[in-house]
Amino acid sequence: MPIEFMYDKNGLTAAISGEIDHHAAAEMRIMTDGELERAMPRTLTFDMRGVTFMDSSGVGLILGRARTMKRWGGRIRITAPSGRVEKMLKLSGLAPLIVKSGKEGEKNA
């Protein structure tokens, strides 16, 4: 599956794997919205460590989910983007949603 969902104390994590383009984003959008409508989590974290390619369709995917989460006052975070994914997020103004995790986070704290 291109997305795996996990719940923990931080809410819902959606771990994406593979390529995010316009074609792949369509299924990812349906999968994620189904999970969000069901669980209405306070926080949705996109775990990007498994993403091997992303174009602006990935930005559309994240912005769209941000809109969904807004309906119940939830928020979005992004973790573990590769250098490439981060480049795309910076270009689109989504870089502030990136949170550092684990050791790296402590270092930057």
Added chain:
Amino acid sequence: MRNINNYMKITLAGYSRNESLARMCAAAFAAQLDPTVEEINDIKAAVSEAVTNCIVHGYRDTIGDIDMTLRIIDDDTVYIKIADKGVGIEDVERAMQPMFTTCPDEERAGLGFAVMESFTDSLRVHSRVGRGTTVTMLKRVQRRG
């Protein structure tokens, strides 16, 4: 090794599943210039945006041909031309503004041209309403060694 005048022309059906195929073809062609991984990824992203535009905008409710021409020029530059015969763009300047999209409902971020522009060295867009749109990009590859 001289690559002067080497080229490849392919026509893809405008199905979204062909977006990845277009990226792979462009990356494989560019590989002969021994680019860095970063440069290859720039090319893949730019091609992906251009082909997606053809599919989402050019051929909105139809499936049409997407012509991709790749050429080596000046021995260190990849020329990429991606053309559709779709609806065309009424106001190219406006379409090229970041965040401008005609398809917000489909979650298009309006960043296609911005990505092409920032990941390549040159971007030109030619469009005629009812005739189609042609995007031409140049990507220079650093000489190594």
